[in-house]
Amino acid sequence: MSDVxxxxxxxxxxxxxxxxxxEARVSALADSWRMRTATAPRPRWRLAVVAIAGSLVLxxxxxxxxxxxxxxxxxKSESAPPRVFTEFADLGHGAPPRASGVLASExxxxxxxxxxxxxxxFWIAPNRRGRYCVVLRAGGVCEKLGPWxxxxxxxxxxxxxxxxxxxxxxxxDVNARWVDSLLVRFADGDTARPRITWVNTPIGGYGFFYxxxxxxxxxxxxxxTRLEALDARGNVVTTSYSGAEPVPPPDAIKAxxxxxxxxxTPDGEAILWRAPTRYGRSCAxxxxxxxAHTIGCLHGSLSPYYTWLLTRxxxxxxxxxxxxxxxxxxxxxxYSHVSVKLVDGFLLYSIPSAHLVAAKxxxxxxxxxADGSAAFEEELTLGLSGCNAPLxxxxxxx
Amino acid sequence: xxxxxxxxxxEALYDRCAAPVLGYCLRRTTPELAEDAFxxxxxxxxxxxxxxxxxxxxxxYGVARKVIAxxxxxxxxxxxxxxxxxxxTPPASAEDAPESSRRVVAALSQLRExxxxxxxxxxxxxxxxxxxxxxxxxTPARCRVRLHRARRRLERLVExxxxxxxxxxxxxxxARL
Numbered sequence: 001m002s003d004v005x006x007x008x009x010x011x012x013x014x015x016x017x018x019x020x021x022x023e024a025r026v027s028a029l030a031d032s033w034r035m036r037t038a039t040a041p042r043p044r045w046r047l048a049v050v051a052i053a054g055s056l057v058l059x060x061x062x063x064x065x066x067x068x069x070x071x072x073x074x075x076k077s078e079s080a081p082p083r084v085f086t087e088f089a090d091l092g093h094g095a096p097p098r099a100s101g102v103l104a105s106e107x108x109x110x111x112x113x114x115x116x117x118x119x120x121x122f123w124i125a126p127n128r129r130g131r132y133c134v135v136l137r138a139g140g141v142c143e144k145l146g147p148w149x150x151x152x153x154x155x156x157x158x159x160x161x162x163x164x165x166x167x168x169x170x171x172x173d174v175n176a177r178w179v180d181s182l183l184v185r186f187a188d189g190d191t192a193r194p195r196i197t198w199v200n201t202p203i204g205g206y207g208f209f210y211x212x213x214x215x216x217x218x219x220x221x222x223x224x225t226r227l228e229a230l231d232a233r234g235n236v237v238t239t240s241y242s243g244a245e246p247v248p249p250p251d252a253i254k255a256x257x258x259x260x261x262x263x264x265t266p267d268g269e270a271i272l273w274r275a276p277t278r279y280g281r282s283c284a285x286x287x288x289x290x291x292a293h294t295i296g297c298l299h300g301s302l303s304p305y306y307t308w309l310l311t312r313x314x315x316x317x318x319x320x321x322x323x324x325x326x327x328x329x330x331x332x333x334x335y336s337h338v339s340v341k342l343v344d345g346f347l348l349y350s351i352p353s354a355h356l357v358a359a360k361x362x363x364x365x366x367x368x369x370a371d372g373s374a375a376f377e378e379e380l381t382l383g384l385s386g387c388n389a390p391l392x393x394x395x396x397x398x
Numbered sequence: 399x400x401x402x403x404x405x406x407x408x409e410a411l412y413d414r415c416a417a418p419v420l421g422y423c424l425r426r427t428t429p430e431l432a433e434d435a436f437x438x439x440x441x442x443x444x445x446x447x448x449x450x451x452x453x454x455x456x457x458x459y460g461v462a463r464k465v466i467a468x469x470x471x472x473x474x475x476x477x478x479x480x481x482x483x484x485x486x487t488p489p490a491s492a493e494d495a496p497e498s499s500r501r502v503v504a505a506l507s508q509l510r511e512x513x514x515x516x517x518x519x520x521x522x523x524x525x526x527x528x529x530x531x532x533x534x535x536x537t538p539a540r541c542r543v544r545l546h547r548a549r550r551r552l553e554r555l556v557e558x559x560x561x562x563x564x565x566x567x568x569x570x571x572x573a574r575l
Contacts, residue, residue, distance in 0.1 A: 004502060004553050008521035011499040014421045022424075026416040029433060335550045363543060374510065381539045382546065 074124075074199050077108035112171075112197045112208045120171070120210040124199070148297070149178040149279050150229040152240040157212075163220030167242050168213045170194070174229055176205035178237050178279050185226040186217050194227075237279055247292040248273065252283035260284065261348040265314040272318055272348040284346065286318035295320050295346075304367060304376050306347070308390060310397045315351045315390050321367055325375070331364040333382065351390065358382075362390040408447055411454055412440060418523070419458050425522055426466055435465045456532035459523065463515065463533065505555035513548035520545065 014022065107125035114120050152172035161168065174182065174196060184192045192214075196207035213224050227240040238251050248254055252275035261272040270288040272295070277283055283297035286309060293307045295318055306319035321328065323345040331337045332355050340349050351362060365378040380390060387397035419439055423432035439462040443450060451457050506514055512534065519530040531541035 004549055004556065005517065005521045007499045007502040008506070008517060008552075011503045012425070012522045014424050014522075019417065022417045022421055025433075026420055029416075029420070029436060030412070331547065333546075335554065364547065379540055379543045379547075381543060 074108055074110070077110055079108060110197065110199055110208060112210050113195050114210040114212050115192070115194060115214075116212055118212070122208050122210075124208075148175065148281060149238045150174050150182075150227070150240055152227055154224075154240070154242050161218050161220075163223070165220055165243065166213075166218055166223040168218055169211065170213070170224065170227055170240075171210040172208070172240075174207045174209070176207060178231060179207070179229040180232040181230045182209060182211075183228040183230060184211060184224050185228065186222055187225050188222045190217070190222070238277075245294060247287075247294050248275065248285050249283040249294050249297055251277040251279075251281075251297050252285075253277065260346050261343045263316060263348045263350040265311075265316055265350040266353070267311050267314050270309065270316045270318070270348060270350060272346055274346075284320060286316065286348065288314075288316055293318070304365075304378065306365060306378060308397070310387060310391075310393050310395075312392050312394050315356060315362075315392060317347065317349050317351065317362070317365070317390065319347045319365075321345055321347065321376070325367045327368075329366040329368060330362055331366065332360050333358070333363050334360040336360075356392050358389075358391065408444060411443070411450065415455055415458055416440070418455060419462055422459055422462050422523060423466065425518065427469065431466075431469055435462055435469060438465045451532075453529070453532075456525065456529045459519070459525075459533040460535065501559060502552065502556055505552055505559055508555050509548065509551060513544070513551060516541070516545055516548050517552060 107123055110122045110124050111119040112122050150172065151174075152170055154167040155169045155171070156167060157169045170184065176198060182194045182196060184194060186192075192211070194209045194211035196209050198205065198207040211227075216222065217224055223242065225242050229237045229239070231237050248257070254275055257273045257275035259271050260274050263270045265288060268289055270286060272284060272286045274282050274284045277297055281297055284295040286293050286295060286307065288309045288311070291309055291311070293309060295307055296305055304319055304321040306317055309316040309318070317330075321342065325345070326342055328340050328342060328347050329337055330340060330349065330351075334355075340347060355361060361380075361382070363380055363382060365380075366374050367376040369375045381388075385391065386393050386395045416436075420432070420436045423435045423439070426432070427435065439458060442461050442465065443454075443458060506517065509517070516530055516534065519525045519533055520527070523530075525533070527541045527545055528538040530545070531538045534541065536544070
């Protein structure tokens with residue numbers, strides 16, 4: 001134990017010496033908890049408020065947006081069993097800002113029809129902030145699905161194919177504001193159109209899909225490679241990739257890119273680029289020589305996102321944080337820290353060479369509220385190496 | 399008639415863990431509120447007895463921590479409790495502690511709640527970082543980093559308290575893009 005902890009231990013108000021006193025008090029209190037379990041439960045006013053708020057949302061917001069494709073009336077969907085309510089309610093505790101505000105009492109079962117006409121259950125709950133949370137098969141995580149055209153997950157269901165490129169399921173959601181249909185492209189040139197199940201208010205015109213990759217496309221060379229979201233005229237709005245997405249992101253209109261920030265590094269200049277997309281957002285990416293990483297295409301995010309460019313000689317941290325912050329604090333293992341000014345919500349910082357050794361490495365990135373309290377903290381684990389640590393590496397990191 | 403098995407198991411749990419849990423509560427709040435929090439902690443544990451893990455103490459500390467936090471949220475109590483905490487920190491027996499320890503406790507009050515709680519779990523409850531991580535609901539790796547930083551923050555606060563007035567904050571640098 002360090003000095004400061006030893007000093008703290010000496011100030012323990014209930015040290016070992018007072019143990020007999022503690023035991024005696026425990027005996028006297030032996031029935032105290034039993035009396036509480038016997039009393040009537042206290043009114044669950046918080047749950048009641050949430051339920052009323054949820055009902056108001058459902059009542060105030062109108063009914064269907066439009067009759068296009070498979071529309072599902074959320075208010076008439078099957079209510080979830082208690083097990084699922086509990087799971088959603090737990091999501092609210094300590095959840096990240098984007099997941100909080102879930103109306104757990106309003107969680108419903110949305111039966112999404114897959115390509116084999118089998119029904120896949122998506123548990124979906126509206127969110128007080130006008131968004132929603134979804135849990136695929138109870139036990140999953142709550143995701144705030146945002147106002148962007150396509151959000152997809154590529155996964156493997158059941159036995160893992162021997163070829164690691166092969167995915168067996170693609171699922172997620174699309175936003176009716178931009179997207180009308182989906183197209184899966186396979187490595188052999190084949191294509192398929194997954195079904196979309198659209199859900200009305202309060203979910204607000206999102207469509208959910210589950211595509212079960214057919215057996216003939218579960219082999220290397222014939223695997224699914226891309227999922228395209230198409231508008232009503234058949235134009236590609238955005239694309240999701242099975243493997244690594246190209247950088248710069250394909251959604252970015254590269255002819256209109258602008259440099260947001262620049263930083264000097266031992267390997268030359270790192271540049272953080274931004275470019276608009278076809279759907280009213282913007283994509284950002286960072287480039288250092290031939291290395292480039294996407295920061296994202298969700299400009300105006302609600303929680304911070306950081307990415308790293310690691311080379312043999314330099315470490316660059318880049319990211320995007322909520323716009324309300326104008327500085328970010330970086331803390332190092334030698335207890336020094338640095339305050340970095342942000343540009344329009346973006347961070348680009350080349351870590352000085354003095355901090356590119358394990359004893360002085362970056363250990364945390366913090367965003368502070370106006371009162372000095374920490375709003376977000378990204379803690380980096382000590383003792384890691386290679387692509388997992390903010391230290392120079394010879395590995396080729398993505 | 400014998401009590402059901404789960405009741406017997408719970409009695410055994412109580413015998414084993416009650417004293418540490420009461421100690422935990424007493425170290426963090428006034429004796430009256432501590433006994434209230436203690437009783438509520440075991441009432442919660444009884445209602446959620448199916449969820450109690452094999453190593454129950456960190457879990458019980460986690461429940462007690464939330465119970466005490468709820469107590470503090472009670473607006474009317476909050477002012478009174480804060481007042482008493484200022485008056486009584488360090489509590490009675492710590493008066494015997496050396497001056498240096500008292501300075502550490504005074505500096506402790508300037509830390510954020512999560513940092514303070516982590517340091518106290520290690521220094522007062524004698525938990526290892528892995529067990530403290532279970533109390534706080536974070537991963538052991540994150541707990542170790544957080545402990546490292548919290549300890550350093552406390553050291554700096556103690557150093558600053560010892561420094562003459564007007565001494566600038568050390569090691570603060572400014573960077574611009």
